[in-house]
Amino acid sequence: MRHDRMCGSRCLGPMTFNVDQTGQYVSLSQGGKLASRDASTFLNGLAFLSRTVKVDEKLCICIEDCTSSWDGALRVGFTNICPQRNNIPPASIPDLRDAQGYCVVPVPEDLCRRGVELQFWINYASMVIIQDKGGEKYYLKTKGLNLNNPLWVFIDLYGSTSAVRLLGSRRGSRTSCPVCPVDGGIDWLTRKFERQMSEEEHIYSHKTDTRTVQKTASYWKPSLFLVQYAKQTTFPSTKERLNLTRAGLGIPVQRSQESRGLDLNWTWRELNRFICSSYPLVNLTGFHFAKADKRGRLSLLHADTLKKIKKELGDSELYIIPETDIVLNEMTAHTLSSVINTNAFSPPRSPPDPAQQRNRLTSTNSFLSDSSRNSSMEDMDVGSLLREFQLMHLSASGQVSVLVSRKKLLQSAKDMLSNCDFTWNKTPLVTFVGEQALDCGGPRREFFRILMMEMQSSLGIFEGPSGHLFFTYDQMALEERKYELAGKLIAWSVAHGGPGLKAFDPCLYQLMCTQECQLVDFDWHLIPDADIQDKLKKILSCKTTKDLSRLQREHGDWICDCGFPGIYRPEISIRDVPKIYSYAVRHCIYLRTSNMIHQFTKGLNAYGQFWDMVRSHWIEFLPIFTNMHEPLSRSTFTALFQIHWSNAGTKKRAAEEETLHYWELVLQMIEDKKAPQNKLHFEEILAFVTGADEVPPLGFSQKPSIHFYPPEERGCRLPYANTCMMGLFLPRVVKDEVELYRMLLRAIRDSAEFGRT
Missing domain, CATH: 3.90.1750 (Hect, E3 ligase catalytic domain fold)
Structure with missing residues (x-):
C-alpha cells in the first residue's frame, strides 16, 4: 500500500480514518482525523484507519466527546484481515473478539473521559499496550495475530465514547505525516531538532565534498558516551548508562541514524559542532575526551588530532567528560522523550498511589500488571x-x-x-x-x-x-x-x-x-x-x-x-x-x-x-x-529479498523476469500447500540463503538478494546460495514452476555443508 508522504521518506504515512471503512452511524471530519458516532445509539461505531501500521508504532488519540446515556466505553484493536467496505460489524465485541485474526482490547472505563489522550501499540512480544498521558500502562496478550503480515487498526466508538480524534503516531525517530495543520501528537520541538540535525548533516556533507578535491576523507565511527559530572573518574554502571541515555546524555541521538561518523580530517571546531549536535538537549560549554581501563577507571586523552585519538583509544568507548556538571532538568527529561524511542506524549509525574494503581489494574480483568514500569528503558x-x-x-x-x-x-x-x-x-x-x-x-x-x-x-x-x-x-x-x-x-x-x-x-x-x-x-x-x-x-x-x-x-x-x-x-x-x-x-x-x-x-x-x-x-x-514464532507468510518472505536484474530491454532481463514469475508461483505453491508432498517450507529456503531460519532479533546486516546465472550447455546446474552475502542464485532459463521447485528442493536437501552449495 502506497501513500503520499509529506514529510520525507522516513515518515510513516498519514494517520487518518478510512471514509469507506466506518460503521453505519460514524461520520468523519477534520480531514479524516475526527470520528464521531451518533449518540442516539451505542452500536455501529467502528472506524478503521486508512493504512496499515507497524509493530511498535505508537498511535496517539484523544477522546473528544462522551455521553452518559450508555454503558461501556472505547475499544481498540488490530487485525491481519483487510477490512471490507460492506462488512463492518455493529460492534467489535463479540463480533470481532471471537474471530480468527482479530484482537480487541477494551480500554478501561476510568480512562475514557472527555479530553483524555491515550496511546496504544502492539510490540514484538504480541502484547497490546495502552498508555495514558500520565504513563500508566495496561497490557493484553494477543492470540491469533501474525506480526509478519500487514496489521490494520480499528477503533470502536462504543457506549459512552462518542468521538475520537487521531493525534499522530511515532515509531522510534519516525512519525506520521502531518496531513493537517493541527498535529497534537508530534512534538514541535522534536521536529525543530530534526530539521537542525538535517541542516548540520547537509553542511558537513558539503564541506566534505569540497575537501575531496584536496584530500581523501576517511571516517571513524567510535562509540560515544557523554557522562554527567566533570570530575567523574569511573565509567557508569549499566543502570546509570540507561538513565543517562534517557535523560539526553549517554549514547547520542545520532546513533540511531545512519551517519558516516567522524571525518578524521576534521578540525577541532568541526568536531566540537558534531559533538554538540549529537546531544541537542544538552548545553555543552566545553568537554574533554577519556577512555576506560580494564578496572573501569576513566583517564583523559591528550591527543591533539582525531587520528591520534583513534590510535590512543583503540577498541574502547570514547567518553565525553563535560567541563562543568550537567544538570538534568525537567525540560530535558520531557523533550528527550520525543527524540529517543520513548513516550512522546506523557510528561513526567510522580508514581501513582498504590491503591489507585491496584484499582486500575483490576478494572479490566484481561490486563496484566505492569511489573516493569520502573524500568528506565521500558519503551x-x-x-x-x-x-x-x-x-x-x-x-x-x-x-x-x-x-x-x-x-x-x-x-x-x-x-x-x-x-x-x-x-x-x-x-x-x-x-x-x-x-x-x-x-x-x-x-x-x-x-x-x-x-x-x-x-x-x-x-x-x-x-x-x-x-x-x-x-x-x-x-x-x-x-x-x-x-x-x-x-x-x-x-x-x-x-x-x-x-x-x-x-x-x-x-x-x-x-x-x-x-x-x-x-x-x-x-x-x-x-x-x-x-x-x-x-x-x-x-x-x-x-x-x-x-x-x-x-x-x-x-x-x-x-x-x-x-x-x-x-x-x-x-x-x-x-x-x-x-x-x-x-x-x-x-x-x-x-x-x-x-x-x-x-x-x-x-x-x-x-x-x-x-x-x-x-x-x-x-x-x-x-x-x-x-x-509465527510461520513465515509468502508476502513477508518475498519482502525480505531484493532482486538484482540485468539491464532493462535485454534478453537476459526477459529470461530473468520469466524465472522470477516461476519463483513467485513456487512460493504460492508452498503457501497453499500444493507443492509435491509439502516438502519445502519458507524457513528452509531462508536458512539455505542466510544460515538463519527466521529474521534474527537484530535483523540481517544487509537485505537478502536474488541473482541469476546462465544455463549450462550440458547437464543441469542447481540453484545455489552464498550465506555470507545472503544471495540466492536462480537459473536464468527454467521450464516451469514445477521444475524450479524440484531443483530448489534437491539443492536445499543436498547442501548440508557450506562451500558445497
Whole structure:
C-alpha cells in the first residue's frame, strides 16, 4: 500500500480514518482525523484507519466527546484481515473478539473521559499496550495475530465514547505525516531538532565534498558516551548508562541514524559542532575526551588530532567528560522523550498511589500488571536493548576463531567455552571442519542456529516439547555445571546476533523472571512426568468433600512436599482445590528445580549480566526465550529479498523476469500447500540463503538478494546460495514452476555443508 508522504521518506504515512471503512452511524471530519458516532445509539461505531501500521508504532488519540446515556466505553484493536467496505460489524465485541485474526482490547472505563489522550501499540512480544498521558500502562496478550503480515487498526466508538480524534503516531525517530495543520501528537520541538540535525548533516556533507578535491576523507565511527559530572573518574554502571541515555546524555541521538561518523580530517571546531549536535538537549560549554581501563577507571586523552585519538583509544568507548556538571532538568527529561524511542506524549509525574494503581489494574480483568514500569528503558524493543548491550560489552574489532565439527557441534562449543583463552565478547569466526567457506556471517548464523537446537535436544537438562520446555531435576548435571553451560551458550548466541532458546514454557519463564503467574488454568498434560500428571489430574478432579478426603489419604504427603502443609488442616474445603493445584504446579515446574534454574541464570549473567537485563525487560525478551514464532507468510518472505536484474530491454532481463514469475508461483505453491508432498517450507529456503531460519532479533546486516546465472550447455546446474552475502542464485532459463521447485528442493536437501552449495 502506497501513500503520499509529506514529510520525507522516513515518515510513516498519514494517520487518518478510512471514509469507506466506518460503521453505519460514524461520520468523519477534520480531514479524516475526527470520528464521531451518533449518540442516539451505542452500536455501529467502528472506524478503521486508512493504512496499515507497524509493530511498535505508537498511535496517539484523544477522546473528544462522551455521553452518559450508555454503558461501556472505547475499544481498540488490530487485525491481519483487510477490512471490507460492506462488512463492518455493529460492534467489535463479540463480533470481532471471537474471530480468527482479530484482537480487541477494551480500554478501561476510568480512562475514557472527555479530553483524555491515550496511546496504544502492539510490540514484538504480541502484547497490546495502552498508555495514558500520565504513563500508566495496561497490557493484553494477543492470540491469533501474525506480526509478519500487514496489521490494520480499528477503533470502536462504543457506549459512552462518542468521538475520537487521531493525534499522530511515532515509531522510534519516525512519525506520521502531518496531513493537517493541527498535529497534537508530534512534538514541535522534536521536529525543530530534526530539521537542525538535517541542516548540520547537509553542511558537513558539503564541506566534505569540497575537501575531496584536496584530500581523501576517511571516517571513524567510535562509540560515544557523554557522562554527567566533570570530575567523574569511573565509567557508569549499566543502570546509570540507561538513565543517562534517557535523560539526553549517554549514547547520542545520532546513533540511531545512519551517519558516516567522524571525518578524521576534521578540525577541532568541526568536531566540537558534531559533538554538540549529537546531544541537542544538552548545553555543552566545553568537554574533554577519556577512555576506560580494564578496572573501569576513566583517564583523559591528550591527543591533539582525531587520528591520534583513534590510535590512543583503540577498541574502547570514547567518553565525553563535560567541563562543568550537567544538570538534568525537567525540560530535558520531557523533550528527550520525543527524540529517543520513548513516550512522546506523557510528561513526567510522580508514581501513582498504590491503591489507585491496584484499582486500575483490576478494572479490566484481561490486563496484566505492569511489573516493569520502573524500568528506565521500558519503551525499548528487544532489538534496541540488544544493540545497547553490544555497544557496552562487545569488542568492536576483536575476533576469535571457532573450529566446529558438524558431527560434534555441541561438544565443539563446550570445548571452546572451556578454553582458558576463550573471550566471549569477541566476534566468533566459525569454520566447519572440512568445509572451505570463509565466515563473513553465514557460518556464524548457521552455527548458532544448530547449536540452540542441539542444546535443547542433546544436553540432557531440558524435558518436554519445544515451546513448553522445563528443566530436568538432575543432580549429576548440576554438579557438572551443564545448566550454567546452557546459560552461557544462549547469552553467547544472542549477544552475537544469533537466536535464543525460544522453547521455554511461558509460565516457567514468567516465574524465572520473578513475575506472578496464574497457574490455576495450567494444562497438566504439559508436565513430562506421568506420575505427576496423574496426581495433578486427581487434584483437579476433586468435586466433593469425599473426593478431597480421598486426596488427603492418597496424596496428602506429596502435596505437603509441594509446599502446602495446609492440606491436612481441618478447615480445608473444596474451595481450596484451585489453590492446592497452583501450589503443586509451581513446585513441579519451578521450585523443585530452583537450584538448576539458579545455575542456568548464573551462566547467562556470566556474559555481561545478560540475565539481569532480561529480567528487567522480561516482556520484550519473550520471543527470545519462548516460542512466539509465527510461520513465515509468502508476502513477508518475498519482502525480505531484493532482486538484482540485468539491464532493462535485454534478453537476459526477459529470461530473468520469466524465472522470477516461476519463483513467485513456487512460493504460492508452498503457501497453499500444493507443492509435491509439502516438502519445502519458507524457513528452509531462508536458512539455505542466510544460515538463519527466521529474521534474527537484530535483523540481517544487509537485505537478502536474488541473482541469476546462465544455463549450462550440458547437464543441469542447481540453484545455489552464498550465506555470507545472503544471495540466492536462480537459473536464468527454467521450464516451469514445477521444475524450479524440484531443483530448489534437491539443492536445499543436498547442501548440508557450506562451500558445497
